[in-house]
Amino acid sequence: MINIQQKHLLQVPSGLLQVPRLPQSSSTHGYAAQPSDLVFPIHFSLIIPTFNERDNIEKMVGQLSQLLDEVLPNDYELLVVDDNSPDLTWQYAQDLTDQYPNLLVMRRQHERGLSTAVIRGWQAARGEVVGVIDADLQHPPAVLLQLLEKIDAGADLAVASRHVEGGGVSSWSATRRFLSRGAQLLGLMILPRVLSSVSDPMSGYFLVKRKAIAGVPLNPVGYKILLEVIGRGDIQQIAEVGYVFQEREVGESKVTWRQYKDYLHHLTRLRIDSGRLGRWGRKFNFPMGRFIRFAFVGLSGLLVDMGLLYFFYEILSFGLTRSAILAGELAIVNNFLWNDRWTFKDLSKKQSSPRQQLKRFLKFNIICLMGLILKILLLNVLFNGLHLNAYLANFLAIAVVTAWNFWINLRLNWRVTQIG
Ligand code: GDD
Ligand code: MN
Secondary structure, rough: OOOHHHHHHEOOOOOOOOOOOOOOHHHOOOOOOOOOOOOHHHHEEEEEEEEHHHHHHHHHHHHHHHHHHHHHOOOEEEEEEOOOOOOOHHHHHHOOOOOOOOOOEEEEOOOOOOHHHHHHHHHHEEEEEEEOOOOOOOOOOOHHHHHHHHHOOOOOOOEEOOOOEEEEOOOOOOOHHHEEEEEEEEHHHHHHHHHHHOOOOOOEEEEEHHHOOOOOOOOOOOOOOOHHHHHHHOOOOOOEEEEOOOOOOOOOOOOOOOHHHHHHHHHHHHHHOOOOOHHHHHHHHOOOOHHHHHHHHHHHHHHHHHHHHHHHHHOOOOOOHHHHHHHHHHHHHHHHHHHHHOHHHHHHOOOOOOOHHHHHHHHHHHHHHHHHHHHHHOOOOOOHHHHOOOOHHHHHHHHHHHHHHHHHHHOOOOHHHHHH
């Protein structure tokens, strides 16, 4: 028996964050699925991500339905994707479905975050064109019609922008303006292709053709889903429409410092994945992002080692050997902690008892020691055997040993194979 309450709730897609080329089985639309069920595509699906937007949702759905009933009668759907809001937004939205037959509601209980909410919505959507709009009326609904026109005129992506003619922000503080522009500038440096292709890459108000993003696994962090769409999608033609970012009347913005951190993280991930290294890594199935983190940790270890050597040797006047051993071991501790908490975080979380941690630390020590021996051997071969310059030989030896250390740690210590 289907629970009446649950009947109109959309099923939450799971697995990869990947939009299918064609709409999937109607089970996602809340009714018992028949394998033979065909899902007919419709023209347009608009995702409304919500978190504690109880007081905005009715007005939002009302305005959007009024607009879309005129231009796309019964050829559109509105999908509220709510992350189990404590204020019960999902229930408020569900209560509106009788009045608004094109409204569907998804309640996510096991996943959180704006970007993934949007993609989960797209995964369940039936539209050939999919889009997203904030639920808090800061994105004026009327602009939607212009965005739809741009898509009909051939654009793969239509973005509502604060930075083209007709666009702006109503009354942002100087600080917020500065941060917003600063974030954009930083993005331009890290990911010029993506950031320079639109005037407002931070926009959370845009439409995109399904075919431009279908079949590609998306992997966003944080808020800025548009970066992901441009970075990984197959977007030929982009159009922009100006809009004024309205003030929020009710509810609260969820933006905190965390979003800035996520943004940086997202930029670097896209950078690595879309660069030559990333392509090479995918070809050989090499975990490039992880390796780059590992190499950074190695670099930090070098600084720790040098600094402590100076401290023990020059300041505390320990003997050179004793100073070097102490500095070396403390650098190993430093590297272990960073690798455990950052490079291999996902894997160490799954084996987090103190005993398992200690075991990893001891193994890490042994691997480092073997690495050191390997390095000295290599250095000798390169320097004495091949007569390379001593510093070049040292550099090459370090590079090889870093790769070796990484591989052994991945396979034997953090054990990516066993945990999958
Ligand atoms: N499902 C879900 N899960 N929705 C969320 C979450 C979440 O974790 N966090 C925020 N939302 C919803 C909010 O309810 C709102 O509808 C929308 O996402 C935007 O959140 P705000 O907190 O209102 O963001 P803002 O006003 O600072 O807007 C900024 O981000 C927007 C979205 O990317 C600006 O950069 C806008 O230009 C941008 O459109
Ligand atoms: Mn907002």
